[in-house]
Amino acid sequence: MENLGIDIRLLIAQLTNFIIFFLIFKKFLAVPFSKFILTAKQKEKEKIEIDKRMQELNKLEQEIEKKVREQMNNERNELIRKTKEENEKIRNELIKKTENEIILMKKKAKEKLLKEQKLQQENIRKEVIDLSFYLIEIGLKEVLSPQLQKELTNYILKNSKKIN
Amino acid sequence: MDKNSKIIIYSSYKLSEEEIKATKEKFNFPLDRQVVNLIDKTIISGMVIIFDGMRIDLSIKTMLKNLEKKLYEFSK
Numbered sequence: 554m555e556n557l558g559i560d561i562r563l564l565i566a567q568l569t570n571f572i573i574f575f576l577i578f579k580k581f582l583a584v585p586f587s588k589f590i591l592t593a594k595q596k597e598k599e600k601i602e603i604d605k606r607m608q609e610l611n612k613l614e615q616e617i618e619k620k621v622r623e624q625m626n627n628e629r630n631e632l633i634r635k636t637k638e639e640n641e642k643i644r645n646e647l648i649k650k651t652e653n654e655i656i657l658m659k660k661k662a663k664e665k666l667l668k669e670q671k672l673q674q675e676n677i678r679k680e681v682i683d684l685s686f687y688l689i690e691i692g693l694k695e696v697l698s699p700q701l702q703k704e705l706t707n708y709i710l711k712n713s714k715k716i717n
Numbered sequence: 718m719d720k721n722s723k724i725i726i727y728s729s730y731k732l733s734e735e736e737i738k739a740t741k742e743k744f745n746f747p748l749d750r751q752v753v754n755l756i757d758k759t760i761i762s763g764m765v766i767i768f769d770g771m772r773i774d775l776s777i778k779t780m781l782k783n784l785e786k787k788l789y790e791f792s793k
Contacts (some may be wrong), residue, residue: 578774585762612781675792675793678789678792679789682785682788682789682792683785686781686782686784686785689781690761690778690784692780693761693762693777694758694761697729697761697762697788699730701762701763702729702730702762703730703736704728705763705777706728706729706732706736706762706763706764707736709762709763709764709775710736710739710740710743710775713773713775715743715744715745
């Protein structure tokens with residue numbers, strides 16, 4: 554060994570050093586570093602899991618939002634439809650009511666007009682009759698001489714009913 | 718019937734005795750009952766007799782009025 558240039562004592566010392574170094578390394582550096590790596594890996598894994606859950610949550614939130622929006626749209630559309638229908642109904646009712654009122658007003662106006670016409674006709678008739686009889690009265694007073702009055706009085710007396 | 722009540726006759730001219738007598742006979746009035754003949758030109762002709770609460774209207778004016786009323790009713 555010595556001929557090969559290898560010093561046994563040195564080799565042993567180096568091996569001892571190496572073992573000591575290995576043990577120290579293992580005890581004080583490798584284990585904490587390994588723990589650190591594992592912790593980092595665990596954290597990374599948790600982070601990925603959290604991200605995944607977040608994505609799922611986001612997706613779920615989006616779906617819920619979409620559903621809510623759709624529902625709101627549907628409700629809004631339904632409300633608009635109902636409002637339109639209601640408006641149309643009210644409009645039709647108003648039109649019908651107005652038409653009925655117009656018909657009634659026309660009827661009343663016609664009745665009033667007819668009544669006024671009838672009244673006017675009656676008034677005219679009355680005036681004509683009054684005037685005619687006034688003229689007859691005046692005419693008779695002018696035409697009937699004392700002799701004619703006498704004859705007429707006797708005629709009336711003769712033709713009147715006898716009272717018992 | 719009141720024996721003292723008079724017969725009042727409205728006429729457009731003064732009636733003769735004959736006409737008064739004819740009137741009494743026509744309506745069976747007592748012949749001895751006194752007649753008051755009043756002139757009313759508005760009755761035109763004929764006569765209106767008032768006796769014992771009774772009124773007999775034989776005037777042309779009333780006849781015309783009745784005819785006028787009938788015409789009113791007829792024309793309605």
